[in-house]
Amino acid sequence: MSGLFSHAVAPILILCAYMYIRDKYEKEPIRLLVVGAVLGIVITFPIIQAQYFVMGFMPLTTEIGEAAYTSFIVAGFVEEAFKFVLLLALTWRNRNLNEPLDGIVYAVFISLGFAGMENVLYVFNPEIGGFETGLLRAFTSVPAHMMFGVAMGYYFARARLFGDVAINMIKAFFSAVFLHGAYNFFLLSGIWWALVPFAIFFGGMLVIGVRKINKYVRESPFRPEAG
Secondary structure, eight states: OHHHHHHHHHHHHHHHHHHHHHOOSSOOOHHHHHHHHHHHHHTHHHHHHHHHHHHTTOOSOOHHHHHHHIIIIIIIIHHHHHHHHHHHHHHTTOTTOOSHHHHHHHHHHHHHHHHHHHHHHHHTOTTTOSHHHHHHHHHTHHHHHHHHHHHHHHHHHHHHHHSOHHHHHHHHHHHHHHHHHHHHHHHHSOOGGGHHHHHHHHHHHHHHHHHHHHHHHHTOTTSGGGO
8 A cells, every 4th residue: 555655645745856956046944845746636536526516517528528628628717726825825915936937836836736646646546546547647647637727837937927917827728628538638638649730749748848947047037147
């Protein structure tokens, strides 16, 4: 049991460590990052209840239509809405969010907290769980959740620090919803050839996400060269 739990949690800790290391010029308080991750875990349970509720409104449609509703509304919209509200409540008035990368850091820790709890629930599921499930999710679902957080945090930081609040907040929320929904749709569509565009989408999401992180690292006002 402990081995299975470690298998589920290890990729979360690795990516959290990566994000903390990348924030190299003015690190965020570890206490606040832990709070964000723990609250990301806590919101898993109201998210599940909200998803059951939203599933009741699924229109009678085709298999593709049901996959789209499940992906973009049940998963994408509901999960990212909870994460977005949590990010807003935790950091909008917090003076620690004082450089662009901070928006990504907090969003990623919240997102990975949720992904960690989701991982545990999956790997301990008696029907679909196990080490194989944990290994697959370590290289797909977990980094995907991190990238949803990167997209949200990127525009959230722009809203918080640079203005155009309404536009950037809309971008922060719906960019994460779109990435999350598209990721799920490729997997739920039941179309065998969707694996090819999924691989392209997934790879592109990772590359763009890392570029966004690197961009904000370079733009840090605490970078020595910036002074």
